[in-house]
Structures are given as structure tokens and as C-alpha cells.
Amino acid sequence: MFGTSGVRGTVGEEITAELALRVGRAVGSDAERVLVGRDVRDSGALLADAVSAGLRECGADVVRLGVVSTPVLARHVGWLDADAAVGVTASHNPAPDNGLKLWTPSGQAFDAAATDAVERRIDDGAYDLQGYRTLGTQTSHEGAADRQVAHLAERFPSFEELSVVVDLGNGTGRPTVDALVALDAEVTTLNAQADGRFPTRKSEPNADSLGGLCRTVAALDADLGVAHDGDADRMMAVTDEGTFVPGDVLLALFARRALAESGGSVAVPVDTSLLVSDVVSDAGGTVTYTRVGDVHVAEQVATAGYVFGGEPSGAWIWPTETLCPDAHFAALELAALVADSGPLSALVTDVPSYETRRENVPTDRKRAVMERVSARLTETDDDVLTLDGIRVDAEDGWFLVRASGTEPLVRVTAEARDAAAAERLHSVAKGVVDEAVELEG
Structure with a gap:
């Protein structure tokens, strides 16, 4: 159920109020005080209500932060002495999606062991449901974003000589703007109207979606541009010349x-x-x-x-x-x-630039293919990492063979300090994958 970024999917299909209720019950069975926040998507209000109901059914007191960025929510777990937080967000995913992500007092997302425990409770229906006298309470907490802004303003010096363009992508990134203004920067905003439909650009900030930011930075002769995704856990940048920074x-x-x-x-x-x-x-x-x-x-x-x-x-x-x-x-x-x-x-x-080659190899048997690739490469190469796919390091570069988590593909990436080495490493990796696909039929 949970991946590396919580659970995400299309609302009404993978993501439902019933699922949110169950996640709330599972988290609430092991916690006394839990924060709940959401991003700007319209479906978030319904899902946050369902999560809160599940938490309270199992005796957890709920503190609702409303519409906040993910970093504001995650920081407040510790700041408000809570045991956990549930963020209702699909981050940079498109508007039809939503999701749930769980946070600890350190600001770290629930790790695999913690999410496995939540999944087991859901699968077993092993909730600590309470009677009417011991249901959890619900309160609202105002000003969470203001606290984040105040914290940032204390951590950084004045930016009075700096001009910055901030592309909020219709999301929850407003604390960035407010903190820069508090530090005397000259700030221009793009796509600053919060809107969970993300009508002005795709929520994910990348080279394809930030053309408007690049043009604006160049036109205004600004010092830099920054951009966020829907829940402001991502930040990408544009140079003073209006060029996207990889x-x-x-x-x-x-x-x-x-x-x-x-x-x-x-x-x-x-x-x-x-x-x-x-x-x-x-x-x-x-x-x-x-x-x-x-x-x-x-x-x-x-x-x-x-x-x-x-x-x-x-x-x-x-x-x-x-x-x-x-x-x-x-x-x-x-x-x-x-x-x-x-x-x-x-x-x-001043940062070096290297040559990269990428290719996706279609296969309906990606697990079996990866097993064959792993067996072949671990036999023939000494410097191999197998913690997520198979990465092989060479003297002049590296390649990575990794199964897609969402599509019937095996991804091949090779990089080196020059084009010839990149081609050679890519050819080696691609050859091993092609052989494994052929053997698997």
C-alpha cells in the first residue's frame, strides 16, 4: 500500500475516504496526539475529515492545521509535541490524485517498518476502537505557516540586495515568499493563487514546466528564481540568466x-x-x-x-x-x-558537466529480468551496489539498471566523464538487459 512517498493514487479509485478512515484508525491506535494537514486539492477536505474521524475513533487527539505545506506540517509534529502527523497530499502529482503521508516528531517520514505496522493493522482490522467516553478530541491550530516564516527569518541574514522570482505553482509554498519579504528581498510571484486544479502549470517543478519562470527571471533581470510543487516539499531553481538548474x-x-x-x-x-x-x-x-x-x-x-x-x-x-x-x-x-x-x-x-545516456526497456516480466541482470552483473563486476536496482561503478563512470516502480519497464542509465565512455557503459548495461528480456521470453 505505502511506497517511498506514502500512498498515492486517483481519488475515487485507489484513494478513498474509506482508506483514509482506516489509515487514521491504524495510526490512532498507536498514538495519543496527531496532527492533520492537507494541500490545496479540493478532495483534501473530505480525506482530512475521514483521517481525523479514524484517529479520534481510536482515542487520538487530533490537531487540524488546515491547508499547509508538507514542511510546515512535518516541523510542527515536534513543535507541538505530537506523536505523528498525517499529511493529505499527492505532492507533485496531477490534480485528480491525492494521497496520505505519515510523519514523525523528527520531521522524518514513517520508515518501512512503521508503514508496515500501519498496513498490518489495516489488513487485520486490528484497531483500538474506543467507546464514546474515550473518543479523541479535535482542535484547530492557527498560524502554523507564520511560525515557519518566523523560524526562517531568524536563521538567515537580510537579503535586501537580492531580487527573487518565486513560482508557487498554485500550491502551498507561500511561506517562502513571506520569509523572503521578511528578510527584505525584492520578491515577484508567479502562479501564487492557491488552486488544487493546478491550472497554470504542472505541479512538478522541472525543466518542462518552468518555462514561464525562466522567461520572467530573465525579463526582470532578477538574481534567481525558485519554484515549488503542490505541497512545497520540492524546490527547483532558475539562474539569473533565466536558465533552469538541473x-x-x-x-x-x-x-x-x-x-x-x-x-x-x-x-x-x-x-x-x-x-x-x-x-x-x-x-x-x-x-x-x-x-x-x-x-x-x-x-x-x-x-x-x-x-x-x-x-x-x-x-x-x-x-x-x-x-x-x-x-x-x-x-x-x-x-x-x-x-x-x-x-x-x-x-x-563551475560545476562539471558529464554525459548521460538513458533508455527504457519494455518488459512484462521486470522482476524476473532484474533477477537475471543482478545474477549476471554481480558475477562479473566487483564494484556493484544492489540496494535499489543494480549500480555498477567503473573508473570513468557508472551505470544503473532499475525496474520502474509504476510501469512495465526496466530503466537503463549510464553516465561518464566523456561521450565515448557513456556510450560504452550504456551499451554494456543495455546488452545485459536485452539478453535477460530475451531469455524470459
Whole structure:
């Protein structure tokens, strides 16, 4: 039921009020005080009511935060001394979708063990239902976003010389704007009207969806642009020249800045560019690879010695702040980097650029294919990671073979410091996959 980002799907199909009620009952059976928040989707009100009903049926006191960003909700679990939070959100998914994601007091999403326990309660119907005298209470908490803004304003210096364009994508990212304004930045907003239909652009902030932000930054001669998804757990950026910053490059810039302040280690998923490893190594740090998904990055950076973790999709985690990907904090951290170190375009140019090859191989037997690929590669290669797909590191690059989590595909990615090496590594990986597909018929 639960994936690396909670449970998500189409409302009325995978995601229903009945499911939300059951999740509420399961969480409430093991908690005394639970926060509930949601993003801007219209279906969120119904689902938040159902979650709250399930929590209260099992004796948990519910604190409703209303429409808030995911980082605001996750931070408030600890700030309000709650045991957990349920976020009703599908993050960057399209408007017909919604979902549920669970958070701990550290700001970290429920890990696999915790979500497995929730699933077992649901499957077994093992809820701690209460009588009418011991039902949980429900209260509302106002001003959660204001507290986040105040926290950010205390953490960063004045940005009075900085001009920033913020694309909110019709979502819950307003605290970024308010914090920048509080710090004296000149701020222009795009798509700032909260609207769960996401009418002005796709919710996911990427190179394809942020053309308007790129043009606006260039037209206004702004210092940088930042963009959020629907629940503001992602942040992507645009340079002062109006150019989209690839996620791997942004990850490298954040990692280098974090390492310069305190040294240590950085956690990234296995599909991260080699350029991040090279930048981190040059900065005196080390990289640890994790499974894909911000929950896995968060688990790693929660251990000693880690100063930063991130995913190229736009999830950034500073463990001394919170174990939730906080796009508000990330936006201000990027603004501080530009204020301290100069134009973002120059910083991006300073990061190396490598050659990448990607291809999807269709197969209805992706599990069996992956088993054959794993057996073949672990026999012939020494430097192999099998924690999420199969990643093979070579002297001049790497390749990753990984089954899609949602489609009948096996994804092949290869990267190297030059085009010839990238082609060679891709050819090797693709050949192993094609052979496995043929053998599986």
C-alpha cells in the first residue's frame, strides 16, 4: 500500500475516504496526539475529515492545521509535541490524485517498518476502537505557516540586495515568499493563487514546466528564481540568466556549501550524477548512496556525520534543521548562497558537466529480468551496489539498471566523464538487459 512517498493514487479509485478512515484508525491506535494537514486539492477536505474521524475513533487527539505545506506540517509534529502527523497530499502529482503521508516528531517520514505496522493493522482490522467516553478530541491550530516564516527569518541574514522570482505553482509554498519579504528581498510571484486544479502549470517543478519562470527571471533581470510543487516539499531553481538548474547541479551546490561549513558526509540516491560525487570529494566530503526516495535519504542523514542529503528531483534535507525535505528552507539557503558567492549562473558553470545516456526497456516480466541482470552483473563486476536496482561503478563512470516502480519497464542509465565512455557503459548495461528480456521470453 505505502511506497517511498506514502500512498498515492486517483481519488475515487485507489484513494478513498474509506482508506483514509482506516489509515487514521491504524495510526490512532498507536498514538495519543496527531496532527492533520492537507494541500490545496479540493478532495483534501473530505480525506482530512475521514483521517481525523479514524484517529479520534481510536482515542487520538487530533490537531487540524488546515491547508499547509508538507514542511510546515512535518516541523510542527515536534513543535507541538505530537506523536505523528498525517499529511493529505499527492505532492507533485496531477490534480485528480491525492494521497496520505505519515510523519514523525523528527520531521522524518514513517520508515518501512512503521508503514508496515500501519498496513498490518489495516489488513487485520486490528484497531483500538474506543467507546464514546474515550473518543479523541479535535482542535484547530492557527498560524502554523507564520511560525515557519518566523523560524526562517531568524536563521538567515537580510537579503535586501537580492531580487527573487518565486513560482508557487498554485500550491502551498507561500511561506517562502513571506520569509523572503521578511528578510527584505525584492520578491515577484508567479502562479501564487492557491488552486488544487493546478491550472497554470504542472505541479512538478522541472525543466518542462518552468518555462514561464525562466522567461520572467530573465525579463526582470532578477538574481534567481525558485519554484515549488503542490505541497512545497520540492524546490527547483532558475539562474539569473533565466536558465533552469538541473537537479544534480543544485544538489552539488548545496552539498559543497554544507561541507564548507562543517565537513562530513552527504547522502544521495543511487541514480545521482557522478558530478555530485566529484564535487563532494573535491570539497573534502564523502558520498553515501541510498535507495531512491527522500525517506531513504532522510534515514541515512539521521545518522552521525551527515550534513546534507538530497534527491535531484528537488527534495533537500539538512539534518540539523529537520529530516523532512523543506523547500522553504532550501529556497532561502539558495538565496544565501547567491548573496554570499555571486551569480547563480557562475556557480552553475563551475560545476562539471558529464554525459548521460538513458533508455527504457519494455518488459512484462521486470522482476524476473532484474533477477537475471543482478545474477549476471554481480558475477562479473566487483564494484556493484544492489540496494535499489543494480549500480555498477567503473573508473570513468557508472551505470544503473532499475525496474520502474509504476510501469512495465526496466530503466537503463549510464553516465561518464566523456561521450565515448557513456556510450560504452550504456551499451554494456543495455546488452545485459536485452539478453535477460530475451531469455524470459
